[in-house]
Amino acid sequence: MIDFKQLNSQYINGKWREGSSSRKMENKNPYNGELIATYQAATLQDLNDAYTSANRVQKQWAKTNPISQRDIFDKAFAYMEENHEALINVIIDEIGGTRLKAEFEIGLVKNMIKESSTFPMRMEGKILPSPIDDKENRVYRVPVGVVGVISPFNFPFFLSMKSVAPALGAGNGVVLKPHEHTSITGGTMIAKIFESAGLPKGLLNVITTEIEEIGDNFVEHPIPRAISFTGSTKVGKHIGAVAGRNLKEAHLELGGNSALAVLEDADIDLAVSAAVFSRFTHQGQICMSANRLIVHEDVYDEFVEKYAAKVSTLTCGDPTDPNTIIGPLINKQQVNGTVALIEKGIAEGATPVVKGEVKGNVVEPVVFTNVTPNMSIAQEELFAPVISIMKVSSDEEILDYANNSAYGLSGAIHTGNVERGAELAKQMDTGMIHINDGTINDEPNVAFGGVKNSGLGRLNGDWSLDAFTTTKWISVQHKTRQYPYS
Structure with a gap:
């Protein structure tokens, strides 16, 4: 070998x-x-x-x-x-x-x-x-x-x-x-x-x-x-x-700033699993990663509770350990930039319901709630294990929030009505979007690429x-x- x-x-x-x-x-x-x-x-x-x-x-x-x-x-x-x-x-x-x-x-x-x-x-x-x-x-x-x-x-x-x-x-x-x-x-x-x-x-x-x-x-x-x-x-x-x-x-x-939307008729457990995978795979260092979770108010509290609980179980640290889910960012520069964005998010009024520590180049998960669309953490690409959750009350608001970005690479929509999801997907400014799945998808025979930035x-x-x-x-x-x- x-x-x-x-x-x-x-x-x-x-x-x-x-x-x-x-x-x-x-x-x-x-x-x-x-x-x-x-x-x-x-x-x-x-x-x-x-x-x-x-x-x-x-x-x-x-x-x-x-x-x-x-x-x-x-x-x-x-x-x-x-x-x-x-x-x-x-x-x-x-x-x-x-x-x-x-x-x-x-x-x-x-x-x-x-x-x-x-x-x-x-x-x-x-x-x-x-x-x-x-x-x-x-x-x-x-x-x-x-x-x-x-x-x-x-x-x-x-x-x-x-x-x-x-x-x-x-x-x-x-x-x-x-x-x-x-x-x-x-x-x-x-x-x-x-x-x-x-x-x-x-x-x-x-x-x-x-x-x-x-x-x-x-x-x-x-x-x-x-x-x-x-x-x-x-x-x-x-x-x-x-x-x-x-x-x-x-x-x-x-780059990307992908949105994962959770409608009021979604399978919440499935949406939580997809959203965790979409954010924390390879420490969030994927252009398709979900940076923003847009959740309908009817299921918002349930989703946040289950999501935070799931994230809190993720093992962080040595990537040679087969049980590790979140390893290090690539270098100290990326770590410093991430820490600065976390601090900026708190200063702008977001609430960290999960806030891990920084240990060397390992940044433990941070989950923000009370995020509004124009906050820095909702507008910038977060190439790290940091996620923003936003509450909405309608499909129109989901589209407004999702499209309020200079990026348009990937996305996902969770709903019990596939055709409703597909109609929303058509209106999202993104090159790729997945119904009842995560934002991270790449198949060798299907067109891959984004719009805007x-x-x-x-x-x-x-x-x-x-x-x-x-x-x-x-x-x-x-x-x-x-x-x-x-």
Whole structure:
């Protein structure tokens, strides 16, 4: 079984090598501060080598028999099966994920690999009629060429693979830049999986660096034609602007402030379970997490009582303990920002009915009631185990509260009347919403993405195929065409 923590280098042109910068980067366990790995950052030259390599090898990869391409994905899946425990261990160590979270993330990755393995056989085209006599129009689906992928720290294995695997499956080369705190889980571990599966060397490249080394060049470089970014709204807006100036397509999956609504006819026990899962999975460090619980006044007291009781039972602490539900936030900066928001919520008049302690990077759950829609804790993305509960008296008020946000990624509605829930869902300004379920859902064949400050574009299934391919029109004039002049 491989020790993935040894993959503390760059992967460029099919070779494991140190970055060219004198800047040394450190990767630490967010729970105990243990140094996991050190590595030299990549430079502009390393970045150029990576893009040049991906561009060169992609042209041959696009011509490879689709069955042979599919076989590589099958081998990647098998490699993950063989190294399951090693994958779990590095997710726990590098990002502070619990074992439950690690199993969940690995399952998502496997589904994405399986879906992407079908892409080589889905690169079909069309023959279309023409108003010109004896003309045949052929429309081909072709790879965009090279895709640049930037992934975040929260679900790095999955959120990297969510773009990497479909892009490869559609015939592209890829350069992946993982978050500097998750360079292994979000980067080199993926390179190792595909290397072991027999992916052509140089097709997939992984660079780990900091913005001070490369600036906007990851996006501005002339080779990549599409950029896939998952991360904060602030950074995503900048990347979108840079991509636009350079006429590159940008796929942006950004922040969220998801609402979970509980109607008066809901199954309260189910709603409580869904709301707890939707907030506290991976310490709330998920863009789809429910930040706001909007509860009808007829069931508000019952819901709050059961919810607070359930949250109070969640085990916090060491992510290596299989009983732990809430582990550490990724770093002290995230902890400090969370503490500041908690204090601001109290100052603005919210009531913490559950208020845990802060122990190192572990923030124990905080549940706020008496929250109004314009409070900071109801408007800002809470990337932590902190939740706001708001009371409403009508469906109209639910919609007003839910839509009072700059974000629009996910959401959920709990009701005994599915069609009533569906009608409300249609009126919520969000890219995804789930009836009688949690806000955290991602399926490999269903469109994923948000509106407003939650991003641009859709991924998964046919939508990923569209994102990482373009169409080419080739016409054939079978008989001599008569032109108006010669």
